[in-house]
Amino acid sequence: MFEDIIQKATAAIEAATPEHVQREREEEQKTKAWFEARLGFFNASDLPKLMTKGRGKDEVWGATARGVIDKVIVERSMTPEGREMYVAELMAKEFRQTRWGNEHESAARQLLSEAIGEEIYEVGSIIHSEIPYFRGSADGVTAIGSIPAEIKCPYDPLKHQANLNLVRTGIDLKHEYYAQIQSHMMIHGSDKCYFVSYDPRRAEPDNLAVIEVERDEVFIAAIRERLEAAEELTKDYLLTI
Helix, strand or coil: CCHHHHHHHHHHHHHCCCCHHHHHCCCCCCCHHHHHHHHEEEEEHHHHHCCCCCCCCCCCCCCCHHEEEEEEHHHHCCCCHHHHHHHHHHHHHHHHHHHHHHHHHHHHHHHHHHHHHCCEECCCCCCCCCCCCCEEEEEEEEECCCEEEEEECCCCHHHHHHHHHHHHCCCCCCCHHHHHHHHHHHHCCCCCEEEECCCCCCCCCCCEEEEEECCCCCCHHHHHHHHHHHHHHHHHHHHHH
């Protein structure tokens, strides 16, 4: 009897939850499961580095891009014990480097929700529907339209000020997070993405910057091409060991 009640309640909750949110609840961000799920994939956060080319005219892969490919190769060839140790170190490193951002991201997400008048859901790491070796973790997704958000809470107040300046000028392909923002639109199938910068030390309204970035099909095509080439290099290497 009790189990029947629980099952009915669970079904009711799922039915009331947007389908895209049900699908995206797989791994809560920054948990062990989230870190494990990302291993061996090209992730959205890797794209700024993966898109770089070498200094020479015919040098397709720059040193930082090769570093991303090497990371994927290493992760795919680890033993189960090695993966455990590697994930533990990644979690420790993440805690040290991004504690400030993690502590304030929820507040930034709530402020974004209030600013646009829509509910924002947290999401996990999601695999692209057509590119099975590519995944990304947006910092939130709207309940209606599945519009993703990339949220930054810079510890350096000057970085937040630079993001505030972008409210007037917009974000172009030279911006350090442009590739990551476009990749969120790839994964969620949206026409835009919110770029958010939040600094709780600033007074309103300068504590929050919200910028709508439109989908760039030309750049997305370049991302796809780059990912396909990187995956081929990765497979070719792994076949030789």
